[in-house]
């Protein structure tokens with residue numbers, strides 16, 4: 335509770351884009367899913383100014399990675415380690431294999 339005011343609101347950023355109503359099966363990675371615009375770059379007047387640059391960098395990095403390692407795949411049976419954070423969601427460790 336804020337003294338003399340309203341109540342504290344804690345926004346769980348890591349829940350963004352995971353509402354199953356607009357994003358069915360949110361736990362499934364589906365790069366082609368038809369969905370409403372995601373919120374990764376924000377929304378409205380403060381929409382990320384760097385979004386086109388970030389998209390270009392991601393496209394360049396991922397296409398270089400898959401060109402260099404065409405057989406790149408998750409390492410079978412390996413554990414994925416998640417960040418312990420309510421603010422950001424992501425992996426700290428993602429074992430992969432690069433050869434066939």
Ligand code: HEM
Nearest residue numbers: 373374375376377379380381382383384385387388389392
């Ligand atoms: C994957 C990469 C990135 C992600 C996920 C991302 C995400 C975001 C998000 C969610 C916001 C909105 C923050 C808010 O509403 O308060 C934002 C704002 C902003 N981003 Fe990014 N961003 C990325 C890369 C970049 C890059 C590369 C640049 C600059 C070269 C950049 C510059 C900015 C700026 C200047 C704003 C503030 C816009 C404003 O307040 O009007 N971002 N970003």
